[in-house]
Structure formats: structure tokens, C-alpha cells
Amino acid sequence: MTEAEIETAAVLLADARRSGTQIDGLPVTPLSVAEGHAIQDRVAVLIGERIGAYKAGAPPDAEPTRGLIEARMVRASPARIAVAEAPHRGVEGETAFRFTRDLPPRSVPYTREDVASAVTVLPVIEIVSSRFREPLSRPKLEQLADCGINAGLVTGPETADWSHLELAKLRITFIVNGETRIARDGGHPTDDPLAGAVALANMLADGVKAGQIVTTGSWTGLPFLQPGDRCLVRFEGLGEAEVVFDG
Template sequence: MATDFQAAANALLRARRTRVPLDALPAAARPTSIDDVQAIQELVAAELGPIVAWKVGAATPSAEPGGAPIHAATLRHGSEPFRATDFNLIGVEGEIGFTLGSDLPSRDTPYTREEILEALATMHPMIELVDSRFRAIGSDKLSHAADQGSHGALVVGPALADWRHIDPIAMPVRLTLNGKVALEKIGGNSAGEPIRLIQWLANTGSRPYGGLKAGMVITTGSCTGMPMVEPGVRVRVEFEGVGAVETAVL
């Protein structure tokens, strides 16, 4: 039986609107493949407004990446706090991201690594706040992937234009929660280096949406793991040589 994509999208959108989390998607609406995930994401994205950013990641340096579009309502530049009542769950991830300086429209010829590097204008420290339209982040990974990859909000830190010399795999990162260091390490992104992720996004992940546009922000996966936190948290992430970004959920 084919997955009911529209039923899945309707359930996820209703959970967003009512703030009543789901235990699970209806049985006939649960994705069984990455193609199902992408079809559900597209239907949800069409209701959430213009795409201004993307998240992309992978389980290992050789695994097939996955991603999700991000919309203006959950993208923030600056440290203005979020309202805790807008989240069902609050997870915190420190990430490295980029802003595109030029368009990468969908095309038949795959983009090369060099073309991706040329299109990236600035590097940024970022914080992704993880949330879910489900009651808990459980074992049904495809359903959670269809739910915008459990995206809650993305906070973009200061831009670094001179970034080509930086190796994200070897970059020290510090995560601070309420003024106390919660994690300090080198590297930590399970996907490895980020450029292959953006190359996949340009060639595959963004194709149904017409590709990528100048000014879009792309975040490339957690370097800090995902500690779950309670309302009232103040978060700071610092990447040595790149900069720091802060936010709060109050």
C-alpha cells in the first residue's frame, strides 16, 4: 500500500497549529523510504512559506546525506530569546553553517566540489534548537525526518568571510548552558567535513524546490551532540577561529 503523503502532511501541520504533539503518524501515512520522507517534506514546506535556509547532515562521512528546508519563521540572526511555549521539546546543537553568495539552480549536470566552494560566501557559528511535532523523539527515524528533521529554530552567528583555511573536522568547539561549560571538544560532526553535504543538497536534496538561491543559509549538522534542556536555558556555542553565537529559550 502506498504511503498517504497528504495525510502525513496534514497531521504534522495540525500538530504545529494546535501545539498538540503526535504519538505517531497514522499507520497508512508513515514513510517507509527516503523518497516518502521528501514527498511529505515538500507538502509541509508548501504551507510554511518561502524557504530561506536548509539543514543537511549525515550519519557518517560516507553515508547518504539527508536534509530539510527551513522557513523565515524559525530563522534568526541575533540573540533575541525564544519563547519556551513555542516548543514541545528543546534540544541544543552547535553547528557550522554557510551563507550562499550565488544561486545554485537545479540542473542536469552535477555541481562539482569546486563550484560549491565558489558559491559559499561566509561561514557562521550556528545553534539549531531541536523540536518535534511528536511527543518524543523516538525510534521511527523516517517519520522524524519527514517532520523537518526535528527542526525547531536556527540561530545564525556572525559571518566569517575568510574561512577557506579552516578545517571544520579539527575545529575546537565549546557549548555553554546557563554559564557552565557543558561540552568542549574538537570536531564532532558525525558527517565529517561539510562541503560534500552541501554538494549533495545542491545536486539532489534541493532539486524538487528548484535548487538553492543566493542568501540562503545552510547548516551542516551537530558538532556537539544534542543535549535536551529545560525552559529558562541560555545557550552559547563558540567555534575557535570562527566565532560565537548565543540564544535563550525562556
């Protein structure tokens, strides 16, 4: 993509965010993760919102990715989110990490041990919604440009000492409107929740800041709910997060 094409894509997405409207797609699809990230970054400048969290993926056989999450859309559990704020109403139960100190950019990559010593862990619900009218029909790199079709994050309690927990094997319970949809041990897509936090620390040009959160992959798939629905995710040993979509 040219700089002009990146700017055009960013303006379209920023305008859709401001107005609460949806678009069919981008005029030019990004061809790389770097271009998707560049569009995200330009949207953030145009919107002018503080970034409070990230979503990050670190698949073992592909390039890591990240999505920006506006601080105003990071809500403490139990949370109520208006349908207008997240019209697609997607939910993903996840484990996330809050950075307890800055990890500035450096020439030597941060190790797992570096990152593990600088984070707490917490249960979250990622709220999935998009500026695209039919987000899952768009190419993956367009979804990435739209911050990985993220709309927000609902956060549960933090655990500072989590060294005794096998994060990838935690028991998860996922409940919608009182009905248990998932109850099992494990379920993270790569069996390595911390990998996303490590990837993020090494990915950001400006580093990560104390207080920022990174969520690292869905344990529950991606169900889409209805107005008025109540969703709860519980991780044994960590606690739970809950959200209701106000109609």
C-alpha cells in the same frame, strides 16, 4: 506510501504546526528518504511559509537527507525563543553555510569547489523540537518527514573568506548556563562539514537560492534544556551563537 498516505501524514503535521499541538506518530511510516522528503514538501505547501534554511546530512555510507527550516524560525544571535515555539528545547552546536548566489538545478552535479566558492560559513545552534510528543521514539524516517525534528536555527556572524580554516578541526566550546560542557578540537559527525552543503545543492529539485542557509551536522550531541536556560556555542576563528529559552 501512496499519494493519499503522504497527504494524510502531511495534513497531520501541518495541523500540529499551526495549532502548536503534538501527535503520537504518523498512521503510516515512510519507507524511504524520498517519501520522507515528499511529506516535508507537502507540509511546506500546506503551511505556506517561506523556507529560509535547511539542515542536511551526507553520511558516507547512506543516502543524503535534508530538512526544511521556515524563514521565520531563523533568528540572529543572541536569540530568545519561546518555549511554545520549541517545546522540546533541544540544541545542537553546528557549522553552517549561507549561499551567496543561486545554484540552480543542472545535469552535471555541483562539485565541492563549486559549492565552496558560493558560500560563507557561520556558527549556529540548531533548535531541535518536533510535532511528535516523543520525537526520539519515532522511526528515523518519521523524524525525517517532520523536517528532521527541526524547530529553528540561531545564526552567528558570517565569515566570507574561510579558505584558511580547517573546518573539521576547529576548536569548539559549548556552554550552558555558564558551565562549559564541551571544549575540544573537532567533533563534526563525519569530519566533513561542507559535504552537507554539497549534497543539498545536488538534492533540491529547484536548487538553492542566494541567502538560504544549510546547517550540516551536530558537533555537540543533542542535549535538551529547561525553560530559562542559556546556551552558547563558540567556534574558534568563526565566532559564536547564543540562545535563551523563554519560559
